Amino acid sequence: xxxxxxxxxxxxxxxILTKDSLNFMERYLNNxxxxxxxxxxxxxxxxxIKPYVDDHFVDAYGTTVGVINPTAxxxxxxxxxxxxxxxxxxxxxxxxxxxxxxxxxxxxMIAPSMRVxxxxxxxxxxxxxxxxxxxxxxxxxxxxxTTDNIFLDCGCNSKEEVEKLGVHVGCVVTFVDEFMVLNGxxxxxxxxxxxxxxFMIAEVARLIKEKKEKLPFGLYITNSVQExxxxxxxxxxxxxxxxxxxxxxxxxxDTQTPMMSKVQSGxxxxxxxxxxxxxxxxxxxxxxxxxxxxxxxxIPFQRLAASxxxxxxxxAFAYGASGVPSALISLPLRYMHTxxxxxxxxxxxxxxxxxxxxxxxxxxxxxxxxFK
Numbered sequence: 001x002x003x004x005x006x007x008x009x010x011x012x013x014x015x016i017l018t019k020d021s022l023n024f025m026e027r028y029l030n031n032x033x034x035x036x037x038x039x040x041x042x043x044x045x046x047x048x049i050k051p052y053v054d055d056h057f058v059d060a061y062g063t064t065v066g067v068i069n070p071t072a073x074x075x076x077x078x079x080x081x082x083x084x085x086x087x088x089x090x091x092x093x094x095x096x097x098x099x100x101x102x103x104x105x106x107x108x109m110i111a112p113s114m115r116v117x118x119x120x121x122x123x124x125x126x127x128x129x130x131x132x133x134x135x136x137x138x139x140x141x142x143x144x145x146t147t148d149n150i151f152l153d154c155g156c157n158s159k160e161e162v163e164k165l166g167v168h169v170g171c172v173v174t175f176v177d178e179f180m181v182l183n184g185x186x187x188x189x190x191x192x193x194x195x196x197x198x199f200m201i202a203e204v205a206r207l208i209k210e211k212k213e214k215l216p217f218g219l220y221i222t223n224s225v226q227e228x229x230x231x232x233x234x235x236x237x238x239x240x241x242x243x244x245x246x247x248x249x250x251x252x253x254d255t256q257t258p259m260m261s262k263v264q265s266g267x268x269x270x271x272x273x274x275x276x277x278x279x280x281x282x283x284x285x286x287x288x289x290x291x292x293x294x295x296x297x298x299i300p301f302q303r304l305a306a307s308x309x310x311x312x313x314x315x316a317f318a319y320g321a322s323g324v325p326s327a328l329i330s331l332p333l334r335y336m337h338t339x340x341x342x343x344x345x346x347x348x349x350x351x352x353x354x355x356x357x358x359x360x361x362x363x364x365x366x367x368x369x370x371f372k
Contacts, residue, residue: 035085063223082195082198112145
């Protein structure tokens with residue numbers, strides 16, 4: 001008797017990311033969202049998550065929140081920050097050159113020869129960071145870029161010509177650089193810090209909706225403004241929501257590239273999973289819950305000692321609203337605060353999976369006291 005051929009077992013889908021979500025991710029990453037001027041990006045993000053939430057609100061400074069189960073008393077936050085580093089127009093010379101001041105942790109070393117958009121009330125004005133040609137530099141006169149000597153050229157010959165374009169002191173300036181994929185699985189572009197976080201928490205909301213999962217608490221999907229200038233958006237929104245728990249996501253340094261120090265920054269690699277931080281602001285019991293969840297779901301993860309502060313919105317949530325048990329799930333990233341920030345697709349998916357699974361395991365009223 002002939003043996004029946006076995007039907008091959010159905011393979012699990014390779015990815016939780018859909019074509020629509022990837023299209024949104026690219027549009028969202030390419031859209032400028034400088035600190036203090038996040039409105040266009042926030043509108044884009046809100047339109048994407050609206051189908052996946054029951055309610056939403058926007059605070060006075062632009063932090064945008066989608067809510068699942070808004071009437072529930074117990075509140076859980078998943079949070080990222082929306083803003084990107086940028087520059088301010090600071091001084092316009094009589095010859096029409098423009099000097100700038102940082103808006104957040106902008107890197108002066110990468111500025112020369114970069115193309116930029118100057119955001120004005122009349123629209124975008126194109127400009128470049130100029131720099132003397134190599135032919136006129138030598139060992140005696142060579143200087144390195146600093147915030148005092150980098151300058152913009154928008155093709156004008158006088159201050160009056162610059163001002164006619166709508167450029168004035170206080171206009172915000174962003175680098176021009178767009179999203180791309182390296183080797184099929186590395187996402188690269190500017191402002192992955194931390195609009196990739198905004199994308200990931202939006203995907204958690206999508207999964208909950210598409211899987212028709214019922215949560216026994218209110219989930220506040222929070223995209224905060226002004227992190228790059230001192231966690232300011234998180235400081236405001238934690239007082240408004242006053243959550244019972246908060247899970248924050250941001251980026252952290254991949255340390256595998258040249259000139260990175262593992263002694264200083266830890267042994268973290270893109271492609272090896274989300275990074276869980278140990279720090280005073282990270283609540284031990286919530287962190288244990290996330291670690292156990294990762295182990296149960298077989299999600300790879302890495303560990304990082306953050307010492308005094310995480311440097312992320314985790315600190316604002318942990319120490320705001322009389323103290324909120326908070327934890328940080330980070331995405332490994334190369335070349336932070338440049339126009340070629342790079343993350344691994346597998347890490348993006350595993351951060352989404354870990355936040356989603358950790359949220360599902362939360363029980364309203366669970367005891368988060370330090371001593372039980």
